[in-house]
Amino acid sequence: MFPPYSASDYGNENGPGVSLVEIEPGVAVVMGDRPLESMGLPAEFDCEVTPFQLMPPGDIQNLADKISLATGGLNLAAQGAQGMVSARGLVRLAPETMKAMKSGLQPLTSGGKNLGVLVGKGGKIAHQIRWVPATGVAATSVLAALGPAAAALALQAQLASVSKKLDKNLKETQSIAHTIYGNRWYDLMGLYKNAVRAFREAQELGVVNQHTFSLVAADLSNLEGKRGSFRNNLRQHVAALNTDRKQQLDYIRENSNQILADVQAVMVAEETWRCFHLLRTAHISCDTTMDPALKEKQLAHMVEQAQQEYSQVMDEVSRITLELERMCSLIAILPGKRSMSFFGSNNTRNDDEVARMAATLAKTVSEMRNQVHAIPEKPDPKVTAFYGRVPDDVLVLLQYLLPEDEPLLALAEAKSYDSFFDSDVYLGITLTRFFVSGKNKMSREGIIDKMYPLADVRYVRFREQDGLGPKLEIFTENDNISLYFDTWAANGSWLADAQRIRDLFATVMNIPEQEYRDDSLFAEAHQALEAAKTGMKELPRKSRHSAG
Structure with missing residues (x-):
């Protein structure tokens, strides 16, 4: 890690008119004095930017006021010399950018305050952006000021990004799920497309009214049933793979197509469900008849529950897709049979092709969770x-x-x-x-x-x-x-x-404490021996002149 550098070393202390205020790891609100499209975030800063599309202008300015108040030490006003500082949109950092920030890039400081301008080796400025990370006192103030709105905003940024990645993956591999599920897959995709349609309509309107929300409200019970069914399928695979390596490989060879299909179905169902909850959250936020305190309490509960459920399911998905990728890659390099069962015993696919599909799916899951896709590296024993x-x-x-x-x-x-x-x-x-x-x-x-x-x-x-x-x-x-x-x-x-x-x-090498024993026989024997030696020394000597 490199020591912090002073902004005075680089001339203009105020720097660029852009600040990123992180509301959860990898998702930040863009603050600035110009429209989002004219800010010109550095090309090196790998991220996806989304304008605010589910918030009316009054709520956006209220958001900016709360952030400005909570981050008083950020000197946001200094950026507004040429225009009014406002919340301009959301940015979702690529996992590679987050990793780089954690492994070498340092925040520039001025007067002991973190300006968030990222500095690389030798003090060279790497990214001309003010940065308030989702840790520390400033972050606590921001999250407290925003309340459940922070999580809802993060969800909006994630959904805008995830839907693109999921659509791309489905184009490549959805034929597997379609072949296995038939009409059930069409039903699920219908729910997904309807939810995405409502989400995009709400983005255009900037609000979720009753007409938009009614597009998805009637689908919830049907969606919940499908979610439960596909998750059960996934858990059966997890249980089947909880065995020795030989049985794992045999199971993968016979069921790789079913696992690929079930994982895809779970991913589509979960993103549809998340989209529904975002729309419902935005719909409630627009309700001016509700008591503000009650509204915030309900939103906080909804967002927390949705995050917990989604994280739990996607943890399971991540584990099985990573294991599937590893096992399929292993099968592809083993000698002998070069194909795996696909759609029944009479159909097969080349091992390399199945391994590629498994890797594509694992990468998609990592991207959806905004994580770096970890590919096992070839060992290098010292x-x-x-x-x-x-x-x-x-x-x-x-x-x-x-x-x-x-x-x-x-x-x-x-x-x-x-x-x-x-x-x-x-x-x-x-x-x-x-x-x-x-x-x-x-x-x-x-x-x-x-x-x-x-x-x-x-x-x-x-x-x-x-x-x-x-x-x-x-x-x-x-x-x-x-x-x-x-x-x-x-x-x-x-x-x-x-x-x-x-x-x-x-x-x-070691002997654990629980395997040590303390049998008293040795101590007793030592004590007896010492006592015997002591007793022998203390016996009175017989006089030469004594009788006998």
């Missing part, structure tokens, strides 16, 4: 013990086999005494686990034989043997694993590599 170079195809396999976000620290090839494994095995160590797997089983079937928590390592023994490779024994809570390195590891740098593997295990 410690290796191999006769030659580590085979690249092994690293590619481990890219999909290892747990997510768990780097591979060490990898070795060895031989096993255990009949459970093949004679030739791979031994790997990650941040929290280690694994032993037969080479053939991993390379041909995509399966790691056994994986253990490093916390289970109780002891490690390493023995060098004349004319032979060293022997490595790993004692865990339940297993004793005996491995040995081939003769190439008997000396030189290869022996040092094998010793480094031993050292890693020796570093983590």
Whole structure:
């Protein structure tokens, strides 16, 4: 991280006439003294901008007044020298932009106040924008001032962005869901298109009146039934995949098309439901007959419930799409059969094509949640013990086999005494686990034989043997694993590599506190022995002149 820089170092302290006031991570209100289209946000600032379209002008200015009051330290008035500062629209930052801001770009400061102008290495200004993040005192003041309106605004920005991404994904892959669901898919898409139509009509009008809201109000009960049905399908897949790797791969091979269709159906149903709730929220906001305090209370409850339900469902969707992407990518690189069942046993699709569709779907889900699509990277172990170079195809396999976000620290090839494994095995160590797997089983079937928590390592023994490779024994809570390195590891740098593997295990070996025992017999025996020694010393000596 770089230290903050002073605005005085760069000439004009006031900087540009644009401020972004974040109302939730990644979504901000654009404040400025010019219309949104003439602000010219920097091209480097990857974002999507949406004008206010569901708020009447009076509410927009009220929003600006609340933000200006809550962020008194931002000097918004300084930006208004040439015009009136107002809320101009919403901006949804791309996840890559958010990531960049968290990993190097720093806020410019003036007089100790955060102006939000982002500064990169060497003090060079990277983005000419004032920024108030959704953390700290200023953010608390903003969110408190806006109340439920903050979440409703964030929802508007998200829906405007999500509908575009979802439409793009549906063009590529909706044939799968249509083939599986038939008329049920047409019914669901009808509900979705009707909700989007009402949303866009409301955007044009700038208000959700009864005529617009009536377009979707009658669809709610039908939509809720479909949501429940598709979510149940999704949970059945989650349960089926909660097993060992072999059964997971078999299930994916037979059901990848059904999973793709069910995930798409859930996504469409959830976005339709979110669109309905946004329209209902905006409709209630426009009701001038309601008591303001009661209205705010109802809106707060609605927005909170909608956020909780949506987050819960999309967490499930994210997990299964990421797992589907990993498994399909793994299947595509395994030898042998090059196709998966699709639409029944008599229809198949190439493994690579299914993997591409799974990756597209996973990327869409990440974009909808405004997250960076995390693609597993090929491992780069810092410690290796191999006769030659580590085979690249092994690293590619481990890219999909290892747990997510768990780097591979060490990898070795060895031989096993255990009949459970093949004679030739791979031994790997990650941040929290280690694994032993037969080479053939991993390379041909995509399966790691056994994986253990490093916390289970109780002891490690390493023995060098004349004319032979060293022997490595790993004692865990339940297993004793005996491995040995081939003769190439008997000396030189290869022996040092094998010793480094031993050292890693020796570093983590431990006996947990709950496995320690404190039997009193040893203490009692020691006490008895000490007492006996003391007693012998204290026995009176017999005099030479005593009788006898």
